[in-house]
Amino acid sequence: MAIADFGQLNMEEPPPFWGSRGVDCFEKLEQVGEGTYGQVYMAREIKTGEIVALKKIRMDNEREGFPITAIREIKILKKLDHPNVIHLKEIVTSPGRDRDDQGKPDNNKYKGGIYMVFEYMDHDLTGLSDRSTQGFTVPQIKCYMKQLLTGLHYCHIKKVLHRDIKGSNLLIDNEGNLKLADFGLARSYSHDHDGNLTNRVITLWYRPPELLLGATKYGPAIDMWSVGCIFAELLNGKPILPGKTETEQLTKIYELCGSPDENNWPGVSKMPWFDQLKSPRPLRRRLREIYRNFDRHALELLERMLVLDPSQRISAKDALDADYFWTDPLPCDPKSLPKYESSHEFQTKKRRQEMRHNEEAAKKQKMQHPQQHSRWPAQQHGVGQTHAAPHWPAGPNHPVNNGPPPQIPAGGPSGHHYYQNPRGPAPGSNGYHHPSGNQTGGYNNNRSRGGYSSGSFPSQGRGAPYGAGPSGGYGVRPPNYSQSGGQYGGSGRGQNPMGGARNQRYGGWQ
Numbered sequence: 094m095a096i097a098d099f100g101q102l103n104m105e106e107p108p109p110f111w112g113s114r115g116v117d118c119f120e121k122l123e124q125v126g127e128g129t130y131g132q133v134y135m136a137r138e139i140k141t142g143e144i145v146a147l148k149k150i151r152m153d154n155e156r157e158g159f160p161i162t163a164i165r166e167i168k169i170l171k172k173l174d175h176p177n178v179i180h181l182k183e184i185v186t187s188p189g190r191d192r193d194d195q196g197k198p199d200n201n202k203y204k205g206g207i208y209m210v211f212e213y214m215d216h217d218l219t220g221l222s223d224r225s226t227q228g229f230t231v232p233q234i235k236c237y238m239k240q241l242l243t244g245l246h247y248c249h250i251k252k253v254l255h256r257d258i259k260g261s262n263l264l265i266d267n268e269g270n271l272k273l274a275d276f277g278l279a280r281s282y283s284h285d286h287d288g289n290l291t292n293r294v295i296t297l298w299y300r301p302p303e304l305l306l307g308a309t310k311y312g313p314a315i316d317m318w319s320v321g322c323i324f325a326e327l328l329n330g331k332p333i334l335p336g337k338t339e340t341e342q343l344t345k346i347y348e349l350c351g352s353p354d355e356n357n358w359p360g361v362s363k364m365p366w367f368d369q370l371k372s373p374r375p376l377r378r379r380l381r382e383i384y385r386n387f388d389r390h391a392l393e394l395l396e397r398m399l400v401l402d403p404s405q406r407i408s409a410k411d412a413l414d415a416d417y418f419w420t421d422p423l424p425c426d427p428k429s430l431p432k433y434e435s436s437h438e439f440q441t442k443k444r445r446q447e448m449r450h451n452e453e454a455a456k457k458q459k460m461q462h463p464q465q466h467s468r469w470p471a472q473q474h475g476v477g478q479t480h481a482a483p484h485w486p487a488g489p490n491h492p493v494n495n496g497p498p499p500q501i502p503a504g505g506p507s508g509h510h511y512y513q514n515p516r517g518p519a520p521g522s523n524g525y526h527h528p529s530g531n532q533t534g535g536y537n538n539n540r541s542r543g544g545y546s547s548g549s550f551p552s553q554g555r556g557a558p559y560g561a562g563p564s565g566g567y568g569v570r571p572p573n574y575s576q577s578g579g580q581y582g583g584s585g586r587g588q589n590p591m592g593g594a595r596n597q598r599y600g601g602w603q
């Protein structure tokens with residue numbers, strides 16, 4: 094791993110920001126995440142009582158310096174300031190030699206751990222999806238998607254590619270706010286970027302075809318493919334492209350979106366790995382057919398996100414303008430979303446492990462005492478069954494760094510019938526429940542277009558309207574699904590949750 098000098102962190106920032114305070118200002122409460130690059134803890138600031146998230150920067154392999162990936166993440170986070178992007182509050186250090194979870198001392202030059210301090214978020218989308226056993230409602234999905242696209246549009250305007258959009262990197266608080274997190278693989282880019290970027294980014298299930306075909310020059314469209322996968326997953330109740338290898342991932346993409354050729358993707362035959370990985374026979378696009386049960390506007394938007402040719406893929410800005418977000422039922426007010434007990438992917442995985450362990454222990458006991466079992470009361474299935482078929486199974490959850498992918502075998506794509514034989518509900522029957530009550534009341538449905546400035550990603554974002562940082566300050570409301578109540582009631586101009594009318598929302602930083 095590349096290294097850098099700790100001094101690089103002093104980015105013209107006066108104390109107390111960059112590492113002047115110790116981690117002992119915080120009391121660790123619980124581990125909520127275990128990432129490739131370090132553990133994440135829920136913690137309380139002793140002086141103020143504020144709950145935060147501490148992300149420990151893993152230094153295991155960094156004998157001589159500070160990991161360049163962390164420097165990059167910090168630099169990028171520092172230039173982003175938006176209600177739908179996680180806020181990095183501070184960096185703190187551990188004054189003495191830090192100990193890892195097994196009690197072994199951390200051997201690094203700085204004698205202690207280094208932590209990023211973030212605002213605390215109660216859930217990540219993967220954990221929340223597991224928790225919400227009935228699935229999400231349509232207004233809820235629209236609300237999350239809208240926030241995801243708003244945050245991503247902001248990043249793209251700021252010339253940042255996220256490069257790892259997936260459920261566990263979308264954090265949600267109990268006020269319904271969604272924020273993009275984990276900028277560990279993010280990168281600044283420019284349109285005239287001549288240098289080569291790595292194509293080994295983005296967790297496999299969410300990785301777009303251009304990266305799988307070896308592209309090293311790419312732009313914001315890579316993130317939009319991942320957004321399309323998340324969107325379909327929310328509607329479908331389970332991941333739509335769960336490939337196990339890069340080759341299988343491409344096969345699945347071809348089976349859903351058709352095989353790429355010079356007609357639907359001019360220039361594709363010149364991609365570095367096209368010859369190796371092209372489909373052995375032409376496949377037609379089947380997205381509309383497979384997801385025919387999706388709502389018409391949802392399907393229209395999904396069609397424009399999951400486009401093979403990145404140059405024809407919809408941008409975050411245009412997606413926000415799609416009819417999907419402006420037709421009934423409208424996105425709900427984030428505050429009206431149900432409040433769930435804290436849930437992160439790490440915790441749900443742990444719970445599942447415990448459950449499996451308990452089930453195995455019960456089975457063992459049953460085998461040891463069969464006659465006793467016959468006298469037991471009827472088995473209680475509740476909890477175990479709820480979790481037996483999780484919505485989003487754990488899978489290859491991180492970008493894979495394999496060698497060059499092997500060729501797709503002749504004889505056609507794998508022939509796995511994932512869509513004919515789903516593990517969860519059939520495509521489209523995703524268990525939405527439409528909240529009763531007025532679904533239309535609330536957000537501005539101003540249909541006038543043209544408020545966005547021209548050009549897909551203007552070169553300079555001015556940043557002003559988002560300068561205030563995370564919005565915060567939502568009052569605690571009882572959990573309900575009301576689409577009409579509260580401050581979003583009525584149908585006045587500018588009353589949508591992202592602030593402003595459809596044609597006004599982004600005016601400030603375009």
Ligand SMILES: Nc1ncnc2c1ncn2[C@@H]1O[C@H](COP(=O)(O)OP(=O)(O)OP(=O)(O)O)[C@@H](O)[C@H]1O
Pocket residue numbers: 125126127128129130131132133145146148179211212213214215216217261262264274275276277437438439490491
């Ligand atoms: N600010 C936060 N508040 C609450 N939980 C958080 C926060 N940041 C991260 N987490 C939890 O920790 C998990 C891992 O965090 P993060 O993705 O930033 O670490 P990572 O090491 O980069 O992980 P990955 O291997 O997935 O890339 C997240 O999925 C989330 O559940």
